[in-house]
Amino acid sequence: MNVGLPGAGIGGLYYLxxxxxxxxxxxxxxxTKPKHAFRYRLVFSQLSIASGIILxxxxxxxxxxxxxxxxxxxxxxxxxxxxxxxYSLPVVISLALLVFILVVxxxxxxxxxxxxxxxxxx
Numbered sequence: 586m587n588v589g590l591p592g593a594g595i596g597g598l599y600y601l602x603x604x605x606x607x608x609x610x611x612x613x614x615x616x617t618k619p620k621h622a623f624r625y626r627l628v629f630s631q632l633s634i635a636s637g638i639i640l641x642x643x644x645x646x647x648x649x650x651x652x653x654x655x656x657x658x659x660x661x662x663x664x665x666x667x668x669x670x671x672y673s674l675p676v677v678i679s680l681a682l683l684v685f686i687l688v689v690x691x692x693x694x695x696x697x698x699x700x701x702x703x704x705x706x707x
Contacts, residue, residue: 597638599683604635606687 608628615623 595679595683598679599686601635601638602683602687604631607631 611623611625611628614621
């Protein structure tokens with residue numbers, strides 16, 4: 586087992602993606618549904634937590650750079666062999682998986698809402 590930074594795993598990335606989408610979804614729901622109240626407190630609190638996670642990543646990066654007196658940034662170079670360097674493939678695969686999971690969840694939620702509203706109308 587490999588120990589990493591809290592919030593930097595697949596669950597943490599999923600949370601950060603969801604909180605980035607949340608304000609836009611709430612604004613869309615407020616504009617399209619007349620009875621939907623914009624939940625600004627929930628959106629603000631979730632964005633605050635996500636901002637804290639990102640600031641924590643930046644702080645850890647700065648701390649490690651200072652302690653080890655090195656530049657920890659990854660320099661990406663596009664060469665003639667391939668577009669993506671091999672060390673970026675895990676990040677790309679994780680993000681693609683997260684986007685797929687998010688799309689599947691939203692589709693199922695949309696289908697469930699349609700079935701639920703159809704059963705209420707009967």
